[in-house]
Amino acid sequence: MTSPQRPTDGATDPPAPAADPAWSMSLINNLMRTPLDPGYQAAADRRAAAGKPASTGLRSPLLIVTLVVIGACLAVAAHALRVPQAATDSRRTELIGGIRARQHDIAADSRTIDTTRRQISRLQEAALTRQHDTSLAKRLTTLELTTGSAPAHGPGLVLTVNDAAGAGTDAQGNPRTDTSDTGRLTSTDLQIVVNGLWEAGAEAVSINGQRLTTQTAIRFAGQAILVNFRALSPPYAISVIGGPGVADSFRADSGGAYLRALVSDYGIREDLATKDAVDLPAAVTAPLAHASVQPAPSTSRGGS
Amino acid sequence: MIPAIGLLVGLVIGIVLHPDVPLGLQPYLPIAVIAALDAVFGAVRAVLDGIFDDKVFVVSFLSNVVVAALIVYLGDQLGVGSQLSTGVVVVLGVRIFSNVAAIRRHLFHA
Secondary structure (H helix, E strand, O other): OOOOOOOOOOOOOOOOHHHOOOHHHHHHHHHHHOOOOHHHHHHHHHHHHOOOOOOOOOOOHHHHHHHHHHHHHHHHHHHHHHHHHHHHHHHHHHHHHHHHHHHHHHHHHHHHHHHHHHHHHHHHHHHHHHOOOHHHHHHHHHHHHHHOOOOEEEEEEEEEEEOOOOOOOOOOOOOOOOOOOOOOOOHHHHHHHHHHHHHOOOOEEEEOOEEOOOOOOEEEEOOEEEEOOEEEOOOEEEEEEOOOOHHHHHHHOHHHHHHHHHHHHHOOEEEEEEEEEEEEOOOOOOOOOOOOOOOOOOOOOOOO | OHHHHHHHHHHHHHHHHOOOOOHHHOOHHHHHHHHHHHHHHHHHHHHHHOOOOHHHHHHHHHHHHHHHHHHHHHHHHHOOHHHHHHHHHHHHHHHHHHHHHHHHHHHHOO
16 A cells, blocks of 8 residues: 655645745735834834934924824714614613513503403493392303303313424514425414314314404414414414313314324324313403394293 | 824814715725725834935825725625625725834834
C-alpha cells in the first residue's frame, strides 16, 4: 500500500514569502496591521525632513475647533437617533395598555352580563312562582337549557381531541401561520364528531367553553377553527352532558368510526373521559330583534 | 488635555442645544459618527506614537465623514444601502478596534 503523497515535494522547499497562501486576504491583513492613517507618518516624515519636531502638538485652534464639532456631532447624533426609538416604545406601550384596558373592560362587561342574566332568571322565576304558574317556570328553564342561554350541569363526558403530534404548530406556536396541515383537525372533523355526539344522545355540548346552540357554526377561518365566531386553539375539549350510554353509542356510531379513522390514519390524538359532573357555560346568544313566531293557524298549543 | 476639554465642550453644546436633525440626514448620522470615532481614535494613536498632525487629523475626519455619507447615499440610490452601511461599519469597526489595541499597548504596555 503506497502513500499517494510525494515526500520530496514541498518538504525541501523553504517557505517562500511570495507564496503566501493567504495572499488573497492581504486586504484584510493590511487593514488589521496598519490601521493608522499613513498620512500621519508621511506628515511626520515631511516635518522631520524640514527639521521640525515630528508632532505638531495638541494646542492648535484647528484641532480644538474640530474636536468641539466632533463632540457636538456625537451628542446631536445620539440625541436624534435615540428619540425615535423612545417614541415608538411609548407608542407600543400605549397600544399594549389600550389592549389591556379593553380586555379588562370586556371581562368586566361579561361579568355584568352574567350577573344581570342571573338576576333576570331569578326575577323571572320569582314572577312566575308568584303567579303560581310553575309549569311555565319549568318550561322556561327547559327552554333556556335547550337553547343554551343558561349554564348546564349534569353527568356526561369530556372528549378531548388534538392535532397529530407532528402537525403541531410553527415556531411561534401559531397554528394559523403554519402550512403543514396533514394531521390537523379541520372544522369538518369537529362537525362530524359533534354530530355523532348529538346522535348518540348528547343533551348539551360545548367546545373549549363555547356552548353549541342553534346559532352556532363550527367553521374554518384560515387554519383556525371558529366556534361561535371565536377562534379556538387545540386541544379541543368537547364537553357533553348526556346519559351513561352516550359514550358507548358514540363509539358504536358513525361519529366514533370517523374519529377512529382519524386516529389510525392521521395520528389525531383523542381522549374520552366519562365524568360524573360536567359544567357547560351559557352561550352568548344574540337577542332576536326581528324574528317572531309565525302566527299559528287557529289551534293554540296552550300552556302545557 | 485641551483636546479632551474641547470634546467635552462639544458634547455639552450638542446636549444643551440639541438641534433637530432633518429627517433626510438621519440615515447618515450613525455612519458619520462611526467615521468620526475612527478619526478620533486614529488621532489618539498618532499622538501616542508622537507623529500627530492637526491638518492630517482634520482632513481625515472630514474625508471620513463625507466618504461614509457618500457611500450610504450611493447605496440608498442603488438599493443596497443597508449592505453598504454594514460594509462601512465593518471596515471602520476593525480600524477602531486595532487603533484601540495600539493605544492600549501604548498606555498599559500590555
